[in-house]
Amino acid sequence: AENFKQTFRLVELDRDFNRILETALLADYLVFIMSAVEEVDDFGNAILSAIQAQGYPSVIATVQHTDASSAITKNLSSVKKSLSSFMSFYFPSVNQIYSCESDVSQIIRYIANTIPAKIGWRDTRPYMIAESMSFLEEGPSSTGNLEIVATVRGNNLDPNRLIHIPGHGEYQVLLVSSYDSNPSTSTQDIDMDQDSVSGNILCVPDPEKIDSLVSSNVPDTTNEDQIWPEEEEMSTWKEKMAELEAKESEILAQRVRRVPKGTSSYQAAWILDDLEEPSDGYDSDDMSQDDNMSQDDQMSQDESDGEEYEEIRVDEQGNFIDPSKDADDDDELPSPQDLQSQLDDYLKLRAKQSNDEKEFPDEVDVPTDVPAHIRFSKYRGLQSLxxxxxxxxxxxxxxxxxxxxLENPKNIMRNSMKALFDAPVSVGTKIRLVLKNVEKSVYDSFERDNSLFGLYGLMQYENKMTVVHFLVKRDSEYTEPIKSKDALVMRCGFRKFLVHPLYSQHTSTHKSSNNVHRFERYLQMDRVSVGSAYLPITFGNVPVSLFLPEPDSTTPKMTVIPTLIGTGSVFSVDPTRILAKRIVLTGVPYKINKKTATIRHMFYNPIDINYFKPIQLSTKYGRYGHIVDSLGTHGYMKCMFNGPIKGVDTICMNLYKRVFPKWNTIKL
Incomplete structure (x- = not known):
């Protein structure tokens, strides 16, 4: 823009969902072009919702095709008013719609004369947009130094902190030099001692302060306090052992019999019955006669039998097993119709489980074949959650x-932000940034893509793995049940992961003194929950967006619309937060006598009753009580309550067990 003595970089994007979101994080202005003829389609609504969730800079709304017909030209003001109302739903700051045919100069003037809005969480960290890039290979390896020309934005740059490149990972800084230095020569003859840095080199990292690339610890399996396997590991082995035992018993139950060739299954059943009956004429003389048979005669006899007889398999009861109906048929893949039917049945089952969870939350039935104190040995009772x-x-x-x-995450975040204000490379400086041990694929992706290539500076410890908790609220457009541990694509600021989060209740009104929060089996609608997963440490209220994983198909990427299922922000970094999974054992009154009652169908033997006797009882009508004694041997028990209970009331016992996320987070 020569009239304003400024240079604009315009980036035109295709209908690629992920690329639009990544570019929107780097842009100073977003210019949305709508049509006066066509309505915004599903893709447009989806991308606007995603941009709204992750944060956005200054937004300019425009309309094209205003002269497509005389009717549109005549009613242009009403068209702009309708589009303005539509855009203000996503971006409240938008109060004007510009015409692409007549308001181009006004758009340029607006961009040139206004200061772009900041994205709060983004501008607390340094970030850059690569203008040019060169790869400096080091020997025959596929890694080398990557030299990037860019301008520092957001916050000051500290060479001791790591640089994150979306889609590739974190890298250490080798040096930072001024833009005026000769390219590809600033890495030669470098002394890493800060006192020897001179010339056009602005700064180099301190070897004692530079952040490590190690993101997780290696478990020391030789020094474990817990020698017993975990419950999940034991259950997996039990399932495998049960499967092996079933196969073994099936094999042992099958016997091989020799019958004449061509025998049908019906005839074989009669022959087998005859073989099972003992022969009255069988004596020791026949045995001795067989024993005196020569080896050659025995071999000839076997050969003749092989020509006239064949082997068949029978089960334990002697029933003929048809080889055409063998278990090998299980290896055949189902037809597409069967696959669709199985998928429909699975979705119906998930919907039923979700509805049961709403109607009877956490209620389970005590098994009759396994004692309750063994089945629920991992659970405990709590007087107060x-x-x-x-x-x-x-x-x-x-x-x-x-x-x-982290001992004190808030103080560490505060100190890290304060350190960035004193970092040597200030905002607005155009630099040559050299990263070390970078894969050649990073440079290739820059050469291949025409969109913005972004780099983000991390705060100290932000590459270390821990348990991160984030607030999430379900999107009202998606109504299918979302279960804990379901795989989801998570956008956390400028980073992207495949996670299997656990959900728990969000207690915003008061904080519990024991940091215990009730686990939720499903992500509930119309309320805020807390998701938990193993993730890199993230400071601040960084926005979080959850999407369903994209299906593996041949559909072009630009036509795929990821399904947004929830939005929120990072809540805390706290491995000590306890997610307590609750189960509710229920019983019904049998006899009621004022404050005492006989309860049944909660347990089925006196051992379980005495084991769970110290745990408090509650009823659905608000009464509290405890177990007094066991009655008989069939699970009846005498209970005392704080008041008379009703015959239609349900007696409940709450048990809790701590659950943990799974180590299955994948960086995308």
Missing amino acids: RTSPWDPYENLPLDYSRIFQ
């Missing part, structure tokens, strides 16, 4: 030895 003590460091899984825990 908010105040009862619970040690956050007991019975931790092995995955907890991989993560890092």
Whole structure:
């Protein structure tokens, strides 16, 4: 724009969902072009919702095709008013719609004379847009130094902190030099001692302060406090052992019989019955006669039998097993119709489970074949979910030895942000940034793509893995049930992951003294929940967006619309937050006598009743009580309550078990 003595870089984007989101994070202005003829389609609504969730800079709304017909030209003001109302739903700051045919100069003037709006979480960290790039190979390896020309934006740049490149990972800084230095020569003859840095080199990292690329610890399996396998591992082995035992018993139950060739299954059944009956004429003389048979006669006899007889398999009862109906048929893949039918049945089952969870939350049936004190041995009773003590460091899984825990995350974040203000490379400086040990594929992606190539500076410790909790609220457009541990694509700021989060209740009104929060089996609608997963440490209220994983298909990427299922922000970095999975054992009154009652169908033997006797009882009508004694041997028990109970009431016992996320997060 020569009239304003400024240079604009315009980036025109195709209908690629992910590329639009990544570019929107780097842009100073977003210019949306709508049509006066066609309505905004599903893709447009989806991308606007995603941009709104992740944060956005200054937004300019325009309309084209205003002269497509005389009717549109005549009613242009009403068209702009309608589009303005539509855009203000996503971006409240938009109050004017510009015409692409007549308002081009006004758009340029607006961009040139206004200061772009900031994205708060983005501008607390340094970020850059690569203008040019060169790859400096080091020997025959596929890695080398990557030299990038860019201008520092957002916040000051510290060479001791790591640089994140979306889609590739984190890298260490080798040096930062001024833009005026000769390209590809600034890495020669470098002394890493800060005192020897001179010339056009602005700064180099301090070897004692530079952040490590190590993101997780290696578990020491030789020094474990817990020698017993985890419950999930034991259940997996039990399933495998049961499967092997079933196969073994099936094989042992099958016997091989020799029958004449061509025998049908019906005839074979009669022959087998005859073989099973003992022969009255069988004596020791026949045995001795067989024993005296020569070896050659025996071999000839076997050969003749092989020509006239064949082997068949029978089960334990002697029934003929048809080889055409063998278990090998299970290897055949189902037809597309069967696959669709199985998928429909699975979705119906998930919907039924979700509805049951709403109607009877956490209720389970006590098994009659396994004692309850064995089946629920991992669970405990709590007097109060908010105040009862619970040690956050007991019975931790092995995955907890991989993560890092910050003693005071808020102070560390505050100190990290303060350190960036004193960083040597200030905002607005055009530099040559050299990263070391970078894959050649990073440079190839820059050469291949025409969109903006962004780099983000991390704060200290932001590459370390820990348990990150984030607030999430379901999108009202998606109504299918979302279960804990379901795979989801998570956009957390400028980073992207495949996660299997656990959900728990969000207690915003008051904080529990024991940091215990009830686990939720499903992500509920119309309320805020807390998701938990193993993720890199993230400071601040960074926005979070959750999408369904894109299906593996031959559909072109530009036509795929990811399904947004929830939005929120990072809540805390806290491995000591306890997610307590609740189960509710229920019983019904049998006899009622004022404050005492006989309860049945909660347990089925007196051993279980005495085992769970110390745990408090509650009813759905608000009464509280406890078990007094066991009655008989069939699970009846005498209970005392704080008031008379009703015959239609349900007696409940709440049990809790801590659950942990799984170590299955994938960086995308």
